[in-house]
Amino acid sequence: MAKAKKPTTVSKNPQDPVEKTVVKTETVIVVVETPKRYEEINFIDESKPVWNYSLLTDEDVTNYQNGTNYQLYKKFGSHSIQVNGVWGMYFSVWAPNATSVSVKGNFNDWKNNEYELNPRWDKSGIWEGFIPHFKLGEAYKYHIIGYAKRKIDKGDPFANFWEKRPQTASITWDMYYEWKDDEWMKTRKRNNSLDAPWAVYEIHLASWQRPDKNDEGSYNSYDEIRERLVPYVKEMGFTHVEFMPVMEHPFDGSFLCSHFKVRRSTGIDAFDRCFSSTRNRSDTGLGSLALSL
Numbered sequence: 001m002a003k004a005k006k007p008t009t010v011s012k013n014p015q016d017p018v019e020k021t022v023v024k025t026e027t028v029i030v031v032v033e034t035p036k037r038y039e040e041i042n043f044i045d046e047s048k049p050v051w052n053y054s055l056l057t058d059e060d061v062t063n064y065q066n067g068t069n070y071q072l073y074k075k076f077g078s079h080s081i082q083v084n085g086v087w088g089m090y091f092s093v094w095a096p097n098a099t100s101v102s103v104k105g106n107f108n109d110w111k112n113n114e115y116e117l118n119p120r121w122d123k124s125g126i127w128e129g130f131i132p133h134f135k136l137g138e139a140y141k142y143h144i145i146g147y148a149k150r151k152i153d154k155g156d157p158f159a160n161f162w163e164k165r166p167q168t169a170s171i172t173w174d175m176y177y178e179w180k181d182d183e184w185m186k187t188r189k190r191n192n193s194l195d196a197p198w199a200v201y202e203i204h205l206a207s208w209q210r211p212d213k214n215d216e217g218s219y220n221s222y223d224e225i226r227e228r229l230v231p232y233v234k235e236m237g238f239t240h241v242e243f244m245p246v247m248e249h250p251f252d253g254s255f256l257c258s259h260f261k262v263r264r265s266t267g268i269d270a271f272d273r274c275f276s277s278t279r280n281r282s283d284t285g286l287g288s289l290a291l292s293l
Contacts (some may be wrong), residue, residue: 049116050116051130053090054128056120056126060192061122073158076159080158081138086132087132089172091130093158094125094126099146102143103117106139107135137173141170208225
């Protein structure tokens, strides 16, 4: 096997968004590209309420415009990050016809235009920015000034958490979770094999076995559903469970949804997390459409 020599950095240009490290061997040259952080190649004006900042690359924006960016949730919406040693919240939203987009909420007594985001230079219609010291669990909306100076407040289409009806504000949230389903992952291929028999039980979690059948506003928590559902469907002889949309919606009877926040009325944001803890105990697992038993 060829012995690798000491890596040689061939790009130190501070304006180059990618630092390229070349590793030379006797038979092959391997180029490892590490994207630089925004603050490493751009000046950040920390004197303003909203700092100029971006998590988006040119490739992200191009793929978004072409309809081929399938991981927008990682960049759009609100994200807790650290910039120049300061923790805060990065916001990003698409508002192509807006002349101003600002963040408002409990943190500033819902005042308009105090925390105005920056429009991207590439005319993509994306507004973004970093608000230092912005905390998790804060309710917020976007205050948008659009065509003909029309003003409107909107929730975040990429929010990971929302207020409970009838309130409609988005909430900043941390989605980090350390999964505990290693045992299930080892057997997932066998349990989800297309050669195995399938019997699917379809369920709408918000209306399944209500705690009070006479109260349409009562719901089981995810923990309660987990303890009841798995034994029930296994006793009935089903192999998989298909969940109807579990995403948040202002009207609980609707199956329409906000695609990045699970329904709060049946728990906070622990749908996958809750069921993942069941996988190792009862040989169950959650797929993209079904929970296999």
